[in-house]
Amino acid sequence: MTFVSELQIKEDTVIRRQRLLIFPGKVTAEVGQRVQPDAILAKTELLPGMPVAIDLASFFGVSPDQVVGTMRKRVGDHVQVGDVLAVMENGLLEGGRKIYSSPYKGLIEHISHSRGLLLVREESSIDEPVLEVNVAKALNISPRFLRTFCHVHEGDEVALGSILASIDGVGGEAVRSPLRGTVSNIDTRTGTISLLKPYSPSYAKAFLAGKVTEIIPDRGAVVEATGTYVEGVFGVGGEQFGTLTQVTKQQDEEIDALHISEEHQGQVIFGGAGITRGGMEAALENKVAGVVVGGLRSMDLVMLLGKEISIGITGHEAIITTFIATEGFGSVPMLDLTYRILQKHAGRTASINGRTQIRAGVQRPEIIIAHPVEQLPDASAKSANPPRLAVGSKVRAIVDPYFGQAGHIVAMIPPKQLPTEVVMPVLHVKLLDGRIVELLTNNVESMGR
């Protein structure tokens, strides 16, 4: 069979992206609205990560299945600090009425019947006041010696109930945090520790310059753009956008630290065959938004990420620069076609995403250069019929020693023995430099006819 994978480079194509919040929130976009990549489509103040768990069964001293009967709020309710969440009505002899008030502002996500737990997702607010805890007074110490007894430093994140300071150093006589937040100040003049509640709203941003075509209630919107789409093969780092800037002169040249300076901050730079480790460090140091090159060295990525690439699912790395390879691993010159397209669009805004998943819902990194929103032409998506090879088909090699080199098929040869001694049909491919080389069908990628 001569079915092969195909290089995905498209000009004037329609690109649609669903842009969603991770939790329900407020959608501010409207259908028909023209947006830029940084436009906020929706916003939520619910905090990501794990919700907090309140053990009501233990609080009331009842079995988990009795907790439901005490609840005064339901799943989906928004609650404020101090709102009554649950009430246990006991007889006078059993202690009377017992009330549990919410220590959090947030959304009730779940009431656990089997464990008697209540899950609350905290909500932050921009007008949250700083909370001052008078630790010196509580521990009966001189404010000057506050730091001696502190368990925390400025900038530390603290959970509800975690120890802020104690007399004996292990927390026997301790002052605990009344909230989840960050230590903003330790004041040895007043003897107080200031705590700031986190405010980290999540946004669904447009990512593309385009038009809002659909609203998804409480979650986000669909943005449609027309422009150039270039698919990479592997990347690390998430969504970024910035001005597309050429930093190498040729497609077989590698980017190194000398190619990168402060002026590239926030830009998407592209180069040729790869990027040196020094270049990677310079990109991070200068806060470059993205780097697009032919090849990335696996060893350098492992050093950068501090872990093996493993099963090839990427995109969630906590790095400020997204790196994308258009050809593969190693030093591989960028395909002429890709390089020319990027050169053509240099100076325009590119939206990039390094997210890669190699199977079970394949996702490849992408570079999208949308047309300016005021010039959106009509265009339609092209069909994706699987390509078949024939004499004359344009292909590129995807294995050593010809990795990344393009050419066209001049002959399809019946099975013959290769250096590995395996006997298979081969293609004779005339490379752009005029050489005719032998390649297995599996080892080429179609570039159309």
Next chain:
Amino acid sequence: MRYQSVLAVDVGSTTTKALLMDNSSGEFRLRYRAEAPTTVERPVENVMIGVQNAIEGLEQLSGRQFLQDSQLITPAKGDIGVDSFMATSSAGGGLQMVVGGIWQTMTADSAKKAALGAGAIVMDVFSADDDRNPLEKIQRIQELRPDMILLSGGVDGGNTTHVTSLAEVVALAKPQPRLGKSYTLPVVYAGNSKARGIVDSFLEEVSIVKHVANLRPTLETEVLDPAREQIHDLFMEHVMAHAPGYPELLEWCGNVILPTPGSVGRIIDMMGEKFDVNVVAADIGGATTDIFSSVYLSYRRFVPSEKGLWDRGYFEQVNERKFHRSVSANLGMSYSIGNILAESGISNISRWLPFEVDEGRLRDWCGNKMIRPTTLPQSLWSLLIEQAFAREALRLAFHRHMDLARGLRGISIKRSIGDILNQESSGQRLFSMLEVDAIVGSGGVLSHAPRRSQAMSMIIDSFQPQGITEIYVDSIFMMPQLGVLSTVDSEAALDVFLKDCLVPLGTCIAPVGSPRLGSTLATAEIMFSEGKKLFRIQTGELTLVPLSPGQRVEINLRPVSGVDVGEGPGKAMSAVAIGGQVGIVFDGRNRPINFPRNERERAAQLSSWYNTLNAYPETKEGTMQ
């Protein structure tokens, strides 16, 4: 049921293989084989394109028509079409499951065995006693997006609290479908029967719940088959029906697609039973590596007592055949090759290369194979690297299998003085490599190795057999199709298995002990038809004695003191060794195999071993780079 002709396909994660078998010559045999890249992933996302391409390949080879307007012609009409069409599949990630139980070493362990036994890939095992809190478990399930969940826990009539909270965790996670938005997650509940109603109340809104018999109705008993069968049924009804193109494939094959590991397991178990041998088999694919063992065991089993709390039971001697199957998700030769590197480490892979290794280049090769899974080695350098990765994938997968092939864990035993001296405990390994009679290798990297001696070398290096072990390879990677054929015609499947599938490579004779380097481990006297010949098995060396397929010779083995060839340390034994496409290999490298620390010496040692087996065209240092 006996068909005249059968077309069977195995849809692997990388390649779709089609076989035509018929009895046109009076016996059921393999006639033609063709393959095409699997098309379940982007850009095609329709498994049927790959299936049709593979069948078109069969049409070209056989000159017989099977398709008309892209539809299969079945049953056969004269010279066109086939009587039956069958399929197995591991594409799109196979059957990915999460299992849960109360205790990691008891019900969760049984749930893992049941899922693996059904041919599933176990992505994670949850239990009430693992380190994670419920919220972490919820997050993990949401990340994993399994195709199915198996829950167990609690003996029948016992406490229901823990198992219902596991059900609640699943309900809260509301796992998103991996395959299509209309997919509802199936949950198999095989726990305390008393908790069924509560489990339903938690899960009925987010999943399809199927109840089967408790996996551990009592602590001392384990009932896996009902859960396994239910998993198979749900795989067909729900998982496959939502994968791209699978509804049509299901229609073609009468609604039965076996998971590939389940299918290969059937044929291996049949082999073990039919010939009464202890057999271990491996199927190394693009995404997963599956290991199977069908072993006759003589062991002591715990029998519970009804006398009361202080006398829980006793051990009895049991002799029975046991079948185990393990699926190592993320150990494979294409999609999962990066994970072999992550789990094994660069030094364990490069130790199998007969040249000094540039780590950066090796890593880049691995990355490129992962992102372009269908590429094939074109140079000897690439072939050697690919086979080094295969050795490590098989080694890691086999280690995991041996961890799984254990007795019941977590049972409470009252010991007599004799039992204490015996130090026999629950959860011990059920067999050792000295008890294994045969190893069968399957999968592209083994079946399509350019020389059979390469397959022999990979199998010996990764499984490190001990004593006397026959080695076979699947001729053209056809065991999955024979497994599914065996469901309707076991005789035909076994005929094709023996005559067309199983290729004898030879016999590996590996004495084990700890003698000094350069010393003799054992002497072997082989009774050839032309006379006796004596061989010395030297420490650290391999010796190849050519013996053609079909030939058998008697061997008298005399190990030195402290060295075991199967009868116990220092004990002599006689055995029959079979010939094969490689011959008899005397392996004196001890277990585990030791390598010289110096990189140059290691490369030279590898070259020497490979040259002895005539495994590669040339292995002189530097010639392959």
